[in-house]
């Protein structure tokens with residue numbers, strides 16, 4: 133097994149317009165690696181949703197992406213307020229987004245459910261007042277190549 | 278692999294190229310490199326968008342296309358004028374003036390691409406209605422857009438509208454009609470497109486969505502435009518009524534023209550390669566919601582902004598509006614064109630993973646790891662002096678075996694500094710009166726050889742030679 137590729141991105145909590153840059157950069161690298169488009173799509177969507185959540189709800193943070201032979205692992209760590217009730221937050225339609233954020237088209241409460249749907253594994257570690265770390269995995273089919 | 282697949286019509290005029298690197302950063306697919314003072318285009322990366330033609334200050338990038346004399350190769354030649362041809366002329370009140378001038382110029386007949394465009398609009402409306410659940414669809418009329426999608430956006434290939442481009446439909450109908458009218462064999466008839474862009478030149482040789490194009494040759498609007506002028510000043514009552522297209526068809530020449538013929542409400546129309554790249558990224562990430570149709574034109578302002586046109590694209594748009602103001606909406610219907618066998622694509626467009634580093638995922642992963650290490654070694658200035666558009670592309674080229682780290686002048690400079698330091702250390706011993714050991718002498722010679730080679734690799738272009746031109 134070769135050494136994995138590791139990328140780290142700092143996510144600016146202030147800037148909506150830049151959200152998506154990190155997922156776009158990962159997407160381009162995955163294309164250069166020849167990862168199949170279904171896995172690229174899943175990774176890009178899940179990562180973008182996570183990235184946006186960090187901007188909207190947690191004032192930014194860090195994303196680490198690890199690409200290895202068998203999976204793409206994304207670790208999204210922030211020092212935001214934490215999620216008090218994970219089960220509730222995971223429900224489709226649940227959102228605490230502020231009105232001004234909603235007016236920008238966010239806040240449908242679909243981010244976390246989509247992250248779960250588009251990834252093969254997802255784990256949320258959160259401590260109130262300290263922050264949230266979400267780890268997601270997209271499996272890569274080992275095609276024997 | 279089909280070697281024809283990556284054929285392109287944008288080429289370098291080597292004698293004019295100064296190696297100034299202005300073009301490399303403006304290529305949307307990073308297809309250009311400058312080596313030894315000359316630019317070259319990597320075929321399989323190039324999508325024929327023509328942007329480098331605009332950005333080269335020395336006119337070293339050119340489009341290749343056919344001369345008008347190709348009409349002599351056929352017994353019967355039919356002109357297919359793109360609607361953008363009409364918008365080149367000032368105060369044109371009647372399309373027939375242009376079409377009649379084409380006959381005077383030597384064509385035996387004309388068939389307007391705008392007439393076929395109305396058939397494409399009709400087929401698109403039907404297709405979209407029947408496949409609403411698969412929306413959004415992406416327009417497939419601009420070959421550069423299809424080529425961009427096929428190398429960079431594999432997940433969007435299935436969104437391309439599987440309908441032939443208006444020019445292809447026009448070519449098929451024109452040939453069938455000419456055969457019927459003249460009784461000639463298909464190869465005796467020349468179907469000649471008057472094109473606004475080099476992208477369609479390549480399309481005619483390597484079509485997308487079908488195996489072989491019905492277009493025989495492609496000439497440039499900018500060549501034909503002045504030749505028609507002398508034939509355009511005659512009595513309007515003498516004109517043969519040749520034009521048979523309406524507002525929808527002629528409107529295709531400008532950005533937004535295609536969607537205007539679709540009668541869909543939720544659409545997006547983007548033009549200019551930078552804008553369409555952004556739209557494709559967003560479509561890929563599903564960040565755009567509720568769209569039915571996405572019209573994309575690689576050129577600013579749509580086809581009228583192609584590199585083979587003369588008029589400013591935005592002025593052309595106004596002229597088109599004026600020209601079509603009193604035209605009927607549409608004058609062509611599929612049911613009246615039985616000679617058209619099928620308006621749909623016969624072949625699938627397939628993903629071409631030209632940017633993939635290795636042949637397998639594991640190999641690519643290893644190579645990517647080398648790319649990252651090299652990129653970290655470079656200064657990150659993306660200065661272009663190495664001939665690659667960014668430090669990362671240089672790293673990719675090195676890993677692919679097409680460049681060396683010394684192509685980076687910063688790496689080269691530090692290598693030179695290091696070698697000079699070593700040489701200095703050794704020779705200081707000599708000046709201090711100590712003799713060099715045999716080993717040291719050997720080392721000194723090696724460093725000098727390496728330094729000479731490094732300095733030679735600077736590849737400074739020969740100034741004297743360029744001034745003579």
Ligand SMILES: Nc1ncnc2c1ncn2[C@@H]1O[C@H](COP(=O)(O)OP(=O)(O)OP(=O)(O)O)[C@@H](O)[C@H]1O
Nearest residue numbers: 185189190221227228229238239240241242243244
């Ligand atoms: N990183 C985070 N830190 C703190 N709270 C979070 C974080 N991510 C999500 N949440 C909470 O979980 C809720 C649901 O998140 P989810 O992404 O599903 O919806 P949303 O962001 O509100 O809306 P949408 O993603 O549809 O724009 C959020 O409204 C917020 O209260």
Ligand code: SF4
Nearest residue numbers: 294295297298300333
């Ligand atoms: S812009 Fe490109 S093609 Fe034109 S002279 Fe400079 S390097 Fe050569």
Ligand code: SF4
Nearest residue numbers: 304323324326327329
């Ligand atoms: S035609 Fe477009 S894609 Fe091809 S080299 Fe020029 S700028 Fe790049």
Ligand SMILES: [Mg+2]
Nearest residue numbers: 181185243244
């Ligand atoms: Mg969200």
